[in-house]
Amino acid sequence: MAKTRIAKLQSMEKYLEGKNGYLREHPRALVSKALEAARERIKKLKLETWTRIKDESGTLKIESNEEALKEESYLDGCYVIKTDLKENEADTYLVHDRYKDLTEVEKVFRGCKTVNLEVRPV
DSSP states (O other): OHHHHHHHHHHHHHHHHHHHHHHHHOTTSOHHHHHHHHHHHHHHTTOTTTEEEEEETTEEEEEEOHHHHHHHGGGTTOOOOOOSOOTTTOOHHHHHHHHHHHHHHHHHHHHHHHSOOOOOOO
């Protein structure tokens, strides 16, 4: 997850370099429009919780909040399994084991689809 965040941040920095170059080359270009587009891209990349775009005298810069990043990365690698079963019907470990069994079934189906099988009625 950390590598993905770094890659997204680098992508955003490269995007801002392009926007800043465009703003330098086109004096009539509006910084507010570029700022709005950059904020939309941050939302699209899901970086809005720990990054911020600033306009510093006509140049767009990205700032990252290390504390917010640390808080967001706290649960990296964790997942939630939501079920409609009641607690007395199945415990946590049983639900988790059944979920893991599903991944095995999916893996087998994936293998079946890649092999050229000739099936005919018996």
